[in-house]
Amino acid sequence: MNELLRVARVLHRTTAEGPGQRTAIWVQGCSIRCRGCINPHLFDANGGDVIDLEELVSGALHSGSEGITLLGGEPFDQAGPCAALARAAQDAGLGVITFTGYGYQELMTRDDEARSLLSATDLLVDGPYVAGLPESRRALVGSSNQQFIHLTPRYESYRPETVPNRLDLRVLSDGNIELAGFLKSKELSSLARGANTRRSKG
Secondary structure, X not given: OOOEEEEEEXXXXXXXXOOOOEEEEEEOOOOOOOXXXXXXXXXXXXXXXXXXXXXXXXXXXXXXXXXXXXXXXXHHHHHHHHHHHHHHHHHOOXXXXXXXXXXXXXXXXXXXXXXXXXXXXXXXXXXXXOOXXXXXXXOOOOEOOOEEXXXXXXXXXXXXXXXXXXXXXXXXXXXXXXXXXXXXXXXXXXXXXXXXOOOOOO
């Protein structure tokens, strides 16, 4: 496993990006660029850092995470490396949740790399963010068009309408504050002002 993935951020043992304690991996680069996206700083495909996939899997295992969550950015813009990472994670006993702005049916008709990532994903959360279709009932998604598609039984008991969105806030040793979880842009800005800080990438 010698492929590399361009990554904006990695956060181990978070409970804010899916069921259980997870390693969240924000990939860098997104060609969809949904209007109103909460992560516009991840659009640029040239940002972030290039990380070895083995390092990501071993980090997740060492942290005690139950699984990994791929989000971004757009994982299917780096479908080959993300597929290799997802398969290695599953082989190591980790679950895989993948967020994408593309639709499932569209991805099924794309290239082998996209289909390979789908085959190594347990739970797919698909669809672009649409500001005019706000979601107020389900966790983890921002608009009502987005779907939770169970590609394996691993997370079939997870019901996003029965759990709240969670916020993971960590104060680092250098005084910076790291955030994860789903908040609307207005809420993120308000929180950052209250903490007298600014949001770090991811």
